Amino acid sequence: xxxxxxxxxxxxxxxxxxxxxxxxxxxxxxxxxxxxxxxxxxxxxxxxxxxxxxxxxxxxxxxxxxxxxxxxxxxxxxxxxxxxxxxxxxxxxxxxxxxxxxxxxxxxxxxxxxxxxxxxxxxxxxxxxxxxxxxxxxxxxxxxxxxxxxxxxxxxxxxxxxxxxxxxxxxxxxxxxxxxxxxxxxxxxxxxxxxxxxxxxxxxxxxxxxxxxxxxxxxxxxxxxxxxxxxxxxxxxxxxxxxxxxxxxxxxxxxxxxxxxxxxxxxxxxxxxxxxxxxxxxxxxxxxxxxxxxxxxxxxxxxxxxxxxxxxxxxxxxxxxxxxxxxxxxxxxxxxxxxxxxxxxxxxxxxxxxxxxxxxxxxxxxxxxxxxxxxxxxxxxxxxxxxxxxxxxxxxxxxxxxxxxxxxxxxxxxxxxxxxxxxxxxxxxxxxxxxxxxxxxxxxx
Numbered sequence: 309x310x311x312x313x314x315x316x317x318x319x320x321x322x323x324x325x326x327x328x329x330x331x332x333x334x335x336x337x338x339x340x341x342x343x344x345x346x347x348x349x350x351x352x353x354x355x356x357x358x359x360x361x362x363x364x365x366x367x368x369x370x371x372x373x374x375x376x377x378x379x380x381x382x383x384x385x386x387x388x389x390x391x392x393x394x395x396x397x398x399x400x401x402x403x404x405x406x407x408x409x410x411x412x413x414x415x416x417x418x419x420x421x422x423x424x425x426x427x428x429x430x431x432x433x434x435x436x437x438x439x440x441x442x443x444x445x446x447x448x449x450x451x452x453x454x455x456x457x458x459x460x461x462x463x464x465x466x467x468x469x470x471x472x473x474x475x476x477x478x479x480x481x482x483x484x485x486x487x488x489x490x491x492x493x494x495x496x497x498x499x500x501x502x503x504x505x506x507x508x509x510x511x512x513x514x515x516x517x518x519x520x521x522x523x524x525x526x527x528x529x530x531x532x533x534x535x536x537x538x539x540x541x542x543x544x545x546x547x548x549x550x551x552x553x554x555x556x557x558x559x560x561x562x563x564x565x566x567x568x569x570x571x572x573x574x575x576x577x578x579x580x581x582x583x584x585x586x587x588x589x590x591x592x593x594x595x596x597x598x599x600x601x602x603x604x605x606x607x608x609x610x611x612x613x614x615x616x617x618x619x620x621x622x623x624x625x626x627x628x629x630x631x632x633x634x635x636x637x638x639x640x641x642x643x644x645x646x647x648x649x650x651x652x653x654x655x656x657x658x659x660x661x662x663x664x665x666x667x668x669x670x671x672x673x674x675x676x677x678x679x680x681x682x683x684x685x686x687x688x689x690x691x692x693x694x695x696x697x698x699x700x701x702x703x704x705x706x707x708x709x710x711x712x713x714x715x716x717x718x719x720x721x722x723x724x725x726x727x728x729x730x731x732x733x734x735x736x737x738x739x740x741x742x743x744x745x746x747x748x749x750x751x752x753x
Contacts, residue, residue, distance in 0.1 A: 342532040343473050347482075349531050350466045351489035353417055353523045357462070358493020360424055360516045362601065363501040364452075366594040368431075369575035370586045371509060375434035381445060383572050383696040385452050390568075390692030392456025397689065401464030401682020402546070405675060409469040410533040414524060416462015421520035423455035428513025435509065464685050468678040469533075471669050476736045479669055480622075481613040484662035488608035491658060495601035498594025505590075546679040552671040553680055555730035556664040557687040559623055562721045563660045564691025566630060566714040569699035570637075570653060571597075572692070573710050581641045581707040596647045600654025607658030619670065619734040622663030627722035629656030631715055638711035656718075661688070667734035 372382045404412045430447040433439040439447060467486050474482035501512035548557065575593045578584040584592055611617055617625075633653030637646050665684050672680045702709040725731050 345530060346473070346532055347470065347485070349523075349527055350413070350469060351485060353413070353462065353466065353520075353527065354486050354489035355493035355496070356417075356516065356519050356523050357420060357459070358490040358495075358601070359497035359500055360420060360493075360520070361490075362494045362497030362594070362597045363512045363516055364427075365571055366498050366575065366590050366597055367501055367505075367509075367512060369593075370579075370589045371431060371435070373586055375431065375444065376440060377434075377445060377448070379576055380696075380700060383700050385448055386568075386572055387693055387696040388449050389452045389456040390689050392453045393460045393689045394686045394693060396457050397460040397464055397685045398546075398679065398682040400461035401468065401678035401680075401685070403678070404461075404465040404468055405678040408533055409465045409472070409678075410527070410531050412461040412465035413469070413527055413531065416459050416465065417520050417524040417527060419458025419461065420455060421517045421524065423451060423459060424513045424517035424520065426451035426454065428510040428517070431513070432508075432510045460685070460689075464678055464682040467665065467669075467681045467685075471677045471681065472674070476670060477616075479736060480619055480662055480666035481616060483666045483669065484608045484612035487658065487661045487665070488605050488613070491601045491604040491608060491654075493601075495598050495605060497601075498591075498598045502591060502594060546672070546676055546683060548683065553668045553683060555728050556668040556671070556684060556734075559660075559664045559721065559724065559728075559731070560684050560687035561690050562717055562724070563626075563630070563657070563664070564688040565694050565698065566634065566691070566717040566721070567653075567657055567688075568691035568695035569710055569714050570634065570650070572695050573699055573703050573707075574650070576703070577637075577646070577707050577710075578643075582643055582646065584643075592643070592647075596650040599647055599651040600657070603651045603655035604658030607655045608662060611659060612662050617659075618736065619663045619667035620731050622659045623667065623725045623731050623734070624722070626656045626660035626663060627718045627725060629653065629659070631718035631722065632656075634711050634714040634718060638708035638715070641708065663734075664688075667731070670734065670736060671730075 368385075369379070369382055372379075400412050400415070427448065430439070430444065430451050433447070434444045463486075467483055470482045470486060471479060497516075500515070504512040504515045546553070548554070574596065575589060578589050578593050578596075579586065612622065629652050633649045633651070633656060636649035636652065640646075664687075665681060668680045668684045669677060698713065699710045702713050
């Protein structure tokens with residue numbers, strides 16, 4: 309994430325439309341050691357969030373059937389939380405642009421911990437029979453929505469923190485490291501959850517909340533942020549129609565829909581199409597999710613970071629793996645094949661997320677990092693709003709129909725990435741060359 313040759317890289321820092329003076333001041337605000345500590349803390353927090361995500365998606369569907377919550381109601385819980393996330397994440401990202409990153413990273417971690425505690429407690433009440441029916445469902449919706457409202461403050465602020473402290477050339481790798489950490493958490497989540505269930509079916513929720521609380525304390529005590537909050541006469545408000553990032557929002561939304569349909573329906577698919585019982589479903593679904601997370605982690609660490617693949621290539625390669633993975637799930641509905649399909653889809657997702665996030669980050673100025681990353685985060689999360697309306701309707705016709713749809717979405721995504729001019733120009737080297745040419749012209753004048 310950080311260039312070993314700082315004297316050379318500092319000349320090319322943040323070659324998106326921002327002044328060299330501003331870049332130098334931002335990098336001088338924290339030492340290399342402070343940045344290493346900061347990145348380690350942020351990545352640990354992302355691991356924690358990733359664990360929580362797969363714990364919820366793998367454990368809730370089977371438990372829901374035991375407490376009288378229907379499949380559609382489960383998906384609606386996710387959808388309502390996603391609505392809160394989409395509405396709040398751009399606002400949190402924009403606020404972090406002028407209020408500092410650290411306060412909003414803390415809000416996200418604390419909100420995540422509180423949500424998991426209350427969500428786990430609500431399920432426990434349902435299992436004990438203390439609450440049932442509509443009151444139980446309302447509790448589940450409200451407690452999960454806390455994550456959408458307050459947990460959404462963390463990711464845009466954390467990724468903007470990384471973007472603030474990486475050059476244009478290193479930006480993709482820096483953002484990919486955050487996605488990789490989330491993927492590592494997603495990989496560890498099912499195993500962590502399975503181990504915690506030995507203490508009780510809801511124990512994983514409380515355990516992950518405890519880890520998030522520990523991370524909150526660590527961030528509060530040790531995350532360095534010496535950059536003063538920016539004072540502006542007028543707050544920056546980036547719009548969805550902003551031509552600089554609109555293509556990447558379209559890409560993120562399309563990817564988000566395909567990914568959300570898979571995540572929201574795959575546990576039901578294991579039970580309905582593969583004949584898996586409610587008792588073994590959490591373990592087998594967790595295995596598939598873990599395999600996909602491992603593939604995403606590999607793609608982000610090896611392909612994105614080690615080989616430095618540019619955002620434009622990531623966005624053009626990723627859909628091919630999504631097409632292959634989702635295609636296998638519906639064409640060959642057997643346990644091993646479906647899990648392998650989830651692995652391929654995970655590999656594609658590992659390329660897609662840092663691709664469109666880094667592309668949006670490179671397209672805007674240093675003062676707009678939080679706003680841009682907030683909007684791309686909202687675009688991806690919007691899939692969890694559209695997925696229940698589209699995916700569950702298709703799934704009710706036949707389980708395979710939902711994955712036929714996601715395969716076609718992958719095809720559309722690939723065509724868009726191959727034909728979009730903005731995607732083709734999402735290259736740090738191109739931006740750096742343009743900035744150098746601009747500086748040379750200014751000197752000559």
